[in-house]
Amino acid sequence: MLVLQRLVDAGNSVIVIEHNLDVLAEADWLVDLGPEGGSGGGRVVAQGPPEKVVRGRSHTARALRQFLAARALTPAE
16 A cells, blocks of 8 residues: 555556455545456446445445445544
8 A cells, every 4th residue: 555655646647446344445536346246247336435435325335335434433543
């Protein structure tokens, strides 16, 4: 994650294809493709900052919403 943030801080645009919720939660902008994988996908079902995407009904929205809620309950180290 630190490497990606360093690239952004240096003024670069970074595009990443990722399923890791830690990475998704820190993104500036998400493009969620679906509604399913493979032949059932390929359409944009949501886009925007993570805070907007979690309000949707996609698989990504549900998983990210649960992840962020659990992270909010975990005390900072």
